[in-house]
Amino acid sequence: GAVVSQHPSWVICKSGTSVKIECRSLDFQATTMFWYRQFPKQSLMLMATSNEGSKATYEQGVEKDKFLINHASLTLSTLTVTSAHPEDSSFYICSAGSSRGSKQYFGPGTRLTVT
Amino acid sequence: QKEVEQDPGPLSVPEGAIVSLNCTYSNSAFQYFMWYRQYSRKGPELLMYTYSSGNKEDGRFTAQVDKSSKYISLFIRDSQPSDSATYLCAMNLRDKVIFGPGTSLSVIP
Numbered sequence: 023g024a025v026v027s028q029h030p031s032w033v034i035c036k037s038g039t040s041v042k043i044e045c046r047s048l049d050f051q052a053t054t055m056f057w058y059r060q061f062p063k064q065s066l067m068l069m070a071t072s073n074e075g076s077k078a079t080y081e082q083g084v085e086k087d088k089f090l091i092n093h094a095s096l097t098l099s100t101l102t103v104t105s106a107h108p109e110d111s112s113f114y115i116c117s118a119g120s121s122r123g124s125k126q127y128f129g130p131g132t133r134l135t136v137t
Numbered sequence: 138q139k140e141v142e143q144d145p146g147p148l149s150v151p152e153g154a155i156v157s158l159n160c161t162y163s164n165s166a167f168q169y170f171m172w173y174r175q176y177s178r179k180g181p182e183l184l185m186y187t188y189s190s191g192n193k194e195d196g197r198f199t200a201q202v203d204k205s206s207k208y209i210s211l212f213i214r215d216s217q218p219s220d221s222a223t224y225l226c227a228m229n230l231r232d233k234v235i236f237g238p239g240t241s242l243s244v245i246p
Contacts, residue, residue: 028180056234065225065238066181115180117234125171126234128180 024050026118028129035106035136042102043132045116051096052118056126057089060113072099106136140164143226143237152246156213160226160237163207169229170202172211174222175239181225185211216244 025048035041045055054073058066070086072078072093080086090102099118103110113133117126143160150156158172169188173181185200187193193200201210213220221244226237 026180066236068233071233113178117180125169125183125186127183128173131178131180133178 024048024118024127026052026116026127026129028116028132030132031130032133033135035134037107037136038105040102040104041106041134042100043114043116043134045099045101045118045129047097047118047127050118052099053096054119055093055099056117056119057091057099057101058115058117060115060131066115069101103134106134108136110134111136140235141226141228141237143240145238145240147241147243149243149245150216152216152218152244154216154244156211156216156220156242156244158211158213158224158226158240158242160209161207162209162228164228164230165204165207167228167230167235170200170209171227171229171234172198172200172209173225173227173236174220175225176222184224218244218246220244 027046029044057069060066068081069084070078070080070091072091074093074096078091093099113131115131117128119126141162172185174184175181187200187202190202190204197214199212223239223241225239227234
């Protein structure tokens with residue numbers, strides 16, 4: 023299967039600071055990347071969908087000014103959590119797909135803890 | 138009614154048992170059906186991917202889709218302790234994938 027990496031794998035930051043998470047597709051070109059968050063013992067919640075070179079589409083209830091997504095190339099998407107607060111602490115996972123309706127390959131996730 | 142429903146478990150079975158995991162869905166427009174395995178604190182790993190009714194087998198895993206009943210299953214034969222994880226069913230509609238809540242499975246040696 024395709025390989026998707028995420029960096030960092032975990033991060034601790036202070037309340038009010040911003041954190042950037044990178045998602046890379048290592049061996050294929052991802053036309054679409056997805057960002058999810060997952061709370062303990064809960065399923066994945068889609069936050070936004072991004073296509074290379076265009077603005078991300080955010081799910082209802084997700085603040086686009088707080089969760090900035092950039093999909094600058096076919097192999098890289100970034101999620102920036104701005105002015106992070108403790109309630110933003112979660113497991114953030116990206117996935118990448120190569121075409122409409124195709125399989126999604128997930129990154130290993132990034133655990134964010136805001137103190 | 139949620140779009141995808143899945144019994145969260147936990148499900149505990151002895152090593153070597155056959156495991157049956159199930160999901161039901163409400164939207165007949167779903168096109169692709171997937172099963173993911175997620176170990177604790179890791180990203181989901183794609184196990185099975187199907188798009189038609191019937192069975193698909195891969196090693197110890199068999200995915201079954203019944204579109205008429207809106208029901209999908211994953212069977213694991215000869216279960217191993219390493220199969221202990223959360224199993225997520227997922228369905229695709231255009232570019233969006235809808236996940237079930239996941240079933241937690243423990244295989245006891």
